Amino acid sequence: MRTNARTAQLALILLPILAALGITALLILAIGRDPLELASNVWEGAFRNSRSRAGVVNFWIPLTLCGLGLAVTFTAGLWNIGIEGQMTMGAIFASGAALFIDLPAPLLIPLEIGLAMLGGMLWAAAVGMLKTRLGVNEIFGGVAFNALANVLTIYLISGPWQPAIGGSAQGTDPFPPNALLPGLSAAFPVNLLALLIVGVAVIGLLLALRGTRWGLQLKATGKNARSALLLGVPTERTALSAMLVCGALAGIAGSYRVLFTFENLRPLSSGGIGFLALLVALLVGYRVLWTPLVAFIVAALFVGSTRLQLSMQLDQSIAGVVQGVVVLLVVFANGLRERLSQWRPVPAAVNLPEAPSNLAPQNDPIKESQP
Amino acid sequence: MNDQTLNLLASIVSNATPLVIASLGETITERAGVTNLSLDGSIVLAAMAGFVAALTSGSVIIGLLVAMLVGAAVALLVAFGSIALRCDQVAVGFILTLLCADLAQFLGQEYTRQPGPTVAFWPLPVLNNLPIVGRVLFEHNALVYFSYVLIFAAWWWMFKTRAGLAHRAVGERPEAAYARGVRVNLLRYVYAAAGGALVGLAGASYSLSFKAGWTNPPVMRGDGWIALAIVIFGGWHPFRVVFGAYLFAALRTLSTSIQQDPNTQISPVLLNMLPWIFMIATLLAVSSGGLERLLRLLPRPLQRPARNLLRSNPPAALGTRFDP
Numbered sequence: 243m244r245t246n247a248r249t250a251q252l253a254l255i256l257l258p259i260l261a262a263l264g265i266t267a268l269l270i271l272a273i274g275r276d277p278l279e280l281a282s283n284v285w286e287g288a289f290r291n292s293r294s295r296a297g298v299v300n301f302w303i304p305l306t307l308c309g310l311g312l313a314v315t316f317t318a319g320l321w322n323i324g325i326e327g328q329m330t331m332g333a334i335f336a337s338g339a340a341l342f343i344d345l346p347a348p349l350l351i352p353l354e355i356g357l358a359m360l361g362g363m364l365w366a367a368a369v370g371m372l373k374t375r376l377g378v379n380e381i382f383g384g385v386a387f388n389a390l391a392n393v394l395t396i397y398l399i400s401g402p403w404q405p406a407i408g409g410s411a412q413g414t415d416p417f418p419p420n421a422l423l424p425g426l427s428a429a430f431p432v433n434l435l436a437l438l439i440v441g442v443a444v445i446g447l448l449l450a451l452r453g454t455r456w457g458l459q460l461k462a463t464g465k466n467a468r469s470a471l472l473l474g475v476p477t478e479r480t481a482l483s484a485m486l487v488c489g490a491l492a493g494i495a496g497s498y499r500v501l502f503t504f505e506n507l508r509p510l511s512s513g514g515i516g517f518l519a520l521l522v523a524l525l526v527g528y529r530v531l532w533t534p535l536v537a538f539i540v541a542a543l544f545v546g547s548t549r550l551q552l553s554m555q556l557d558q559s560i561a562g563v564v565q566g567v568v569v570l571l572v573v574f575a576n577g578l579r580e581r582l583s584q585w586r587p588v589p590a591a592v593n594l595p596e597a598p599s600n601l602a603p604q605n606d607p608i609k610e611s612q613p
Numbered sequence: 614m615n616d617q618t619l620n621l622l623a624s625i626v627s628n629a630t631p632l633v634i635a636s637l638g639e640t641i642t643e644r645a646g647v648t649n650l651s652l653d654g655s656i657v658l659a660a661m662a663g664f665v666a667a668l669t670s671g672s673v674i675i676g677l678l679v680a681m682l683v684g685a686a687v688a689l690l691v692a693f694g695s696i697a698l699r700c701d702q703v704a705v706g707f708i709l710t711l712l713c714a715d716l717a718q719f720l721g722q723e724y725t726r727q728p729g730p731t732v733a734f735w736p737l738p739v740l741n742n743l744p745i746v747g748r749v750l751f752e753h754n755a756l757v758y759f760s761y762v763l764i765f766a767a768w769w770w771m772f773k774t775r776a777g778l779a780h781r782a783v784g785e786r787p788e789a790a791y792a793r794g795v796r797v798n799l800l801r802y803v804y805a806a807a808g809g810a811l812v813g814l815a816g817a818s819y820s821l822s823f824k825a826g827w828t829n830p831p832v833m834r835g836d837g838w839i840a841l842a843i844v845i846f847g848g849w850h851p852f853r854v855v856f857g858a859y860l861f862a863a864l865r866t867l868s869t870s871i872q873q874d875p876n877t878q879i880s881p882v883l884l885n886m887l888p889w890i891f892m893i894a895t896l897l898a899v900s901s902g903g904l905e906r907l908l909r910l911l912p913r914p915l916q917r918p919a920r921n922l923l924r925s926n927p928p929a930a931l932g933t934r935f936d937p
Binding site: 378383397581 | 650690694697698699700701703704705707708709711712714715716718719720722723829835838841842845882885886888889890892893896897900901902903906
């Protein structure tokens, strides 16, 4: 019985992933291409040499930071779709410091990262306040503030921050060397400080979510805001604090894009990483430890497929298709498992807790449960 | 009224049409208790599928039908995940938003920037000779006229027929509906598909008419979210939803036409921010916290009618599961 259940458990994790790969393979066949050739091209694109491996890590760092932040907001029952905008604001704030403040690197870099956190928190606070104080659903607040951050970027690039020569909407001037995050080596350009921040964030969040009063309050708010409030949890403040933590992490992620990956501010500098992190968070069921691992696979997939345009004249959006189908089928399989769970054994590696469903602004438990 | 104003009004009407169709479709779906959050992706996918189908078959009708099928299929996935597999509707909808957009980009990569067939211009005889109204409302194509019919059909169905009563009951009090012999989950599938088909039609109405063609990135990106917000602003009532869609289209059309006027200087930044600021403002006006604060600013006798006018209560069972 036990082994049976375990086999079923494993099957419910592996089957959806295999099925997803099968579906995308069929799609690729449908447009007349060879899925195996495509897969090997993606692998080549990600791991062909140490520079491309560094590219994967450089994608993984912001993706993991965002995924960790989302673990916090999802635990508190919030759909932080505004994470893209929070990343963008982090990028903008860091760029402001990089362009206009001239300090030695050891002083300037902490300042840039601190400002980036502030920028992300600002946008997160706006969406969070709209939600907790006024009852505007965080999904719509997030979508709007994402768009506003993008408009602000384009305004800055084509207006006050435009390059002295040849001003266009392409980006600002490259930042001076003392404003940039240094790479480890020319062969493996990855920033050590950022890796350190990821490590600290993983450990810090693991401890905070498991062992502190705040972690407990987050979980209580996420599971049932009304009863949490009746039991004395300040649900509004807890929800807002979750948004702020996520905003700060997203801000750092955004700053990494401009201070390391691009070396200037450009439109859409978040590169859709925030949305991707939402999918990662759904895939791992908002678990802190699993986030970096799954984020790495996703980062390899996305970085690997950027070369498809060159090697196979194929659009790189296939990476998004693969990822989307996998997440959809895994979420479906989780639902199926819940349905079949008369015998519910050990918690699975990928187990999606009930996601918050609070689209309707007036059915908002946090808002409604105010005395 | 001069020619310019008439043209402006007519272009507001045509610009609003995809939003009207999409937000009415979503209203139908949500009234049955299913939230199809995937609009921003399914509109894009339907637009691509409709365009490619019309281009390869040479028939606009086939393009529109294919787009409707795509929209219905995506909505059925949301309903299936929620009803049969007990998944969260918001999660499935959000995943599909991203997936559909990527799928459209991937499958449509060979078809970007190609001229394709469009829905034919068709002034309605007799009606288009009416003063003012004729020019503004009846010199368009069939999609626009369909949207007029849809407004009243949706209202009549929901509020004037017995089947519509069951439709609303499934979204408000599924237990009560079930006790009266209504097949709750079956109806949820049906209305999810019907609403989804309209969302698909809205997608095709971009690529086959109002913003004809297929580009990457797609021009209609973002409008799905706007349509979802319009449903909330419209309080899930067809007339108010349509009012929201026209209001939005008017704002958008006016601001672009003001910008094109060489005599005025309006910053394009402000222009690009406007739809989103407007979206937050409208949601704020009907949200619990925003509405109360707004009402306090009004003189007392106006408070009650204003509350009744702006109150926006979602279907009570929206986003919930029903297990008989």
